[in-house]
Amino acid sequence: MQSKKQVIERASFSGIWPEKTVDFMKIALLKDPPNASLEEARGEAEMVIFGAIDNLLAKTGVKVGDIGILIVNCSIFNPIPSLASIIVNHYKLKHDIASYSLGGMGCTASIWAIGMANKLLQVHNNTYALVVSTENISQNCYLGIDRSKILINSLFRVGGAAILLSNRPSDCKTSKYQLIHAVSTHNASSDTSYNCIFQEEDKQGFRGVTITKDLLVSAKNAISLNLITLGPLILPLSEKILFLLHFMKGKLGRGKSKSHVPKFSVAIDHFFPHLLGGRPVLDELQKVLGFRDEEMEAPRMTLLRFGNTSSSTVWYEIAYSEAKGRIKKGDRLWQMAFGSGFKCCSIIWKATRTVDGYEKTNPWSEEIDKFPILMDSSGQFPYLFEG
Template sequence: MRLLGICNIGLGTQSGKQLSTENITGNRYLGEDRSMILINCFFSVGGAAINLLSNKPSDSHVAKYQVIHAVRPNTAASDSSYNCVTRLEDSQGLLGITTTKDLIQEAIKTIEANLTTLGHLVLPTSEKIQFIANYIARHFLGAKVKPYVPNFMKAIDHVITHVGGKHVLDEVEKNLKLSKTDMEASRMTLYRFGNTASSSVWYGLAYAKAKGRIKKGGRVWQISFGSGFKCNSLIMKATRPVDREEKNPWSGDHNDEFPVDLKSTEGGIPYEFKPSKKI
């Protein structure tokens, strides 16, 4: 299966393309229950239009990526998982999104299921052996050692994660033992565009393309998660070098300003979001 290419980021789409978008207007909460204003605070409007996948051999010469693996565990069969993020009416009959205390636990459980399946598919034998040896030592021999976290970057060249928020990216970086460079595309996406949910992984991929980092044979891992609870992983291999495109959202006068030093901008406002002069 091959991905023909990524067109420019935007809300519009054309025939023959697929749209991945986040539009908060339909779920905006207008009530007074503070536990249901999550979506008003954490999400931004955005979208990505992507050329359709094709399994025709005749399209191989124009394809930019080849889809290697797609892993999508969904734990909605569990009541606690299904209800951890849900849309409900408040006491006034207004719809809003609410979360439960089980959210983090269910998210971890679903993401672990995703990584377990993905690891079996992509990790080199050396990493699999270390993981199995660690598991046996902890569960059968009673050894007091920390769980072994496989090094996915031995099988992946670029990781683009769902930008659910700064704390989400911090946890992904910590738990998968990723470097600052590995997380750069996702952090810059959050800084410039906010949390655009499912489409954020395409903004992140566009960043890597704009920087000229996608080389022929390079493997890209996109990982996203959300209500359900579900966690998606997509592994793609570049069939040719993917150069900077004119309609890439990162192209233009400001592209060379990235990455920015987030420590020096802590609490600041990105230049794209200048306050109104009327304030």
């Protein structure tokens, strides 16, 4: 774990951020006592969001006037004017842009936003959709003593990602990926799922997010429903037949055979699940879906290096595989995210080209050679659920 001073030194040495941004990071990280004002929270959001967008525009060469759709998500920080308005104002985006701010969506918001952008691009021709995902913690540290709320203080870190989608035919030659499928599952109709992650005040009036003992069950149910929808879209015929045979065997009462879970690894080359729940959830997903250790390396190393950056986490995972030079033309990538509601979302991408392993703006570029690092498998995720 790096100290705050080490984080500042690394940010300055990387050369990625301009000096004024590093100066703001010094103020935000090193101020004692911490300042949880609205001004500081907005400054934190702008630092992350503008940095991600600046890097994206510089890398793609896209002009801001060509962006026709803007979707920004931050679950717990929703200022007035909105984050979408902050971006429109800063970059002077055109007045008829279709803009949306998603709040309260939890860790699934980025993948949900990609699916939303995909639908919007089907009715807005010849344009770009900019999706920006972040989280904000300046005003959202829990200050009470309720154990079911304290966990959030150690779970999340600030992160950010900016993604550009296009429906312009000319961009097929330069894009990294083609969006193949977007599948979303929303279980908020279930009271148990709805209440398992819940923002509220404690008895002393301190605001926090409660995580209940029902989280893992709600997550399992949401993921199962998502897989039922996704499976027929991506699985080969052989796996579909095998699943049907097991299903029929169970219906006919022939033996006590366990239900067959298709091996999604036969249809997917890279798996990038969200990190909610830490190693135990990653272990279970690997076991159930049939992925090899190398295919789970990106999420495990992201958990170790960056922790849970909420909705942007799955983009840090893709960046890891890109920095390792593992994304080859034709590969299929699966991003899965789950979070409050309870929701589960999946996105399937197809690599349209082999992705260059070195990219200066990749968050792993300065240290990718140090990974993977062997993780201690003896530890358990410190859940502190309410009783």
